[in-house]
Amino acid sequence: MKVVPCGGAKGVTGSCFLLETDELRILIDCGLFQGADELKNYQPFPFDPKSIDYLILTHAHVDHCGRIPLLVREGFRGKIISTRPTEKLSRLMLLDASKVMYENYKTALKKLQRTGKAPTPPLYEEYDVLEAMELFTIRLPYNEEFKLSRRVSLLLKDAGHILGSSYVYLKVYEGSKLKRILFSGDLGNKNKPIVKDPEPPEPADYVFIESTYGDRRHKSFEESKEELLQAINYALSRDGNVIIPSYALERAQEILYVLREFYEQGRLPRCSIYLDSPLAIAITKLFTSHPEFYDREAYKVFLEKNPFELPNLYYTKEVEESKAINSVSSGAIIIAGSGMLDGGRVLHHLKYNLWREECSLVFVGYQPRGTLGRKIIDGEEKVRIFGEEVAVRAKVYTINGFSSHADQEGLIDWLSHTGNPKRVFLVHGEEEKMKTFSRAIEERLGFRCSIPEPFSQIDL
Ligand SMILES: [Zn+2]
Incomplete structure (x- = not known):
């Protein structure tokens, strides 16, 4: 053999x-x-x-x-x-x-x-x-x-x-x-x-x-959740937006799950949440048809409600709906792909928010060398997005406990x-x-x- x-x-x-x-x-x-x-x-x-x-x-x-x-x-x-x-x-x-x-x-x-x-x-x-x-x-x-x-x-x-x-x-x-x-x-x-x-x-x-x-060694998931809440509070208390580049599979659903928990605990500030990825939207729907694969805790939640649903959550599937988010200047949490910033809708949101110091950019996934995400994490003051120079003024958070x-x-x-x-x-x-x-x-x-x-x- x-x-x-x-x-x-x-x-x-x-x-x-x-x-x-x-x-x-x-x-x-x-x-x-x-x-x-x-x-x-x-x-x-x-x-x-x-x-x-x-x-x-x-x-x-x-x-x-x-x-x-x-x-x-x-x-x-x-x-x-x-x-x-x-x-x-x-x-x-x-x-x-x-x-x-x-x-x-x-x-x-x-x-x-x-x-x-x-x-x-x-x-x-x-x-x-x-x-x-x-x-x-x-x-x-x-x-x-x-x-x-x-x-x-x-x-x-x-x-x-x-x-x-x-x-x-x-x-x-x-x-x-x-x-x-x-x-x-x-x-x-x-x-x-x-x-x-x-x-x-x-x-x-x-x-x-x-x-x-x-x-x-990763940080514990509990610590990482608190860091995410800090990043949200930072931007929302300053009338900015929160941008979360995310993989469509598992990570996006985890973030929705955690945001719902914050909401139910009364810890999530008033905001609108956009899941701006057709793939992540389709996957989130699929997740609700397989609760038998959840852990005990998620299954318990599922028996009462959809674990990924919360008020003011918008699924923006169409390109026009995604573009409309560009006019939202405050109070938004935007989850979009790609997770590594190598393409996708998240680049448009960066163009509109990265240069604003009242916003936060939250990395919940690994950013390999050579990617735009890595350049931002490494502290570059200006980056190029769609051929245009954009200043990095938003507060950048890197949270590693979300790793799968x-x-x-x-x-x-x-x-x-x-x-x-x-x-x-x-x-x-x-x-x-x-x-x-x-x-x-x-x-x-x-x-x-x-x-x-x-x-x-x-x-x-
Ligand atoms: Zn894998």
Whole structure:
């Protein structure tokens, strides 16, 4: 049996692992490469997509599911296995991804036409997404063993990362020998609203674990909520607006959930709240149809009301509605994408509010190097938005306890339940962080760790 990391090795995006047994060829995730690694999406798959029997999808973030339509376009006709929310969320995420790719292509085409060059075509189209959705044929609940073949069985367990997220536990018999393999997918941060905490895993022989925050500790979620309230009070008491760049999936719903709590506690100042993202609006609606995946607390709220609804909350789906927010100069909390400020409606809101010292800009997600968000956090006094110079005068808050990823403590705690694995493979992280994480695991748990190279063959 062997595993080949085809994405997500020594990198944080493009998650994709090929597992080959005597009987089956299985993929775990097939994510999009993003940011600096974007061009890797155009490299051919290092395997024949036609030969894959199953694709097990851990969750609906595009860095885990975003290349599935491409895989289907290249001939994959196997079965896709996931939880029900993962399937439905993937549909929304992939349709949105194909739309964004097409729009970027159209913009590039306009610019390049003048030079006589042709832009790279989109990776896939809406049609490919719809075809891919037809292959989501096996929906599994957590903790129900499913036989993939005579000698291979699968268990999905709750990863506590986003709604419906799972990690993968595979049992493979080779002769009379049993080998147990864990793929962590993305593991959640404890004590977050809506989702449960990650389930402790069962003992395993080999573990592939994500290392996004393997080198650091998050602030507690309670502290982060208070910081968010401070940021809101700062701007609203000065007749300014609050801008929250946010991911559409999970983060936007968490913010609404927390704002509703503030409102019910009588701590939210009078304001209008705008959820200014068609994708986030669709996802929020979908969240209310899967309360069975909530944690106990959120489920209790759900029995009485919609956990994401509060007075003066406006869903601005249409472009015209979004533009109308530009004339609101005070008393607004605006939640819009993209979370990394690399596009989307949030840029318009920044143009209208970033130069005003009575406003606040609240980062609730990681801002990688090179992004506009990072430049603002690093204290640049002026930035360019749509080719225009804008002064950074709003008060900038960076709140890290909203992260959907476990920190070092959370990852080590999860790993401590795996018994005594023969080998732990660190994946889905930046190399420097993985080295720190690897030392921490070896010191605290005594497990042997490796950091696999992309496309290396790992014999198990
Ligand atoms: Zn994720």
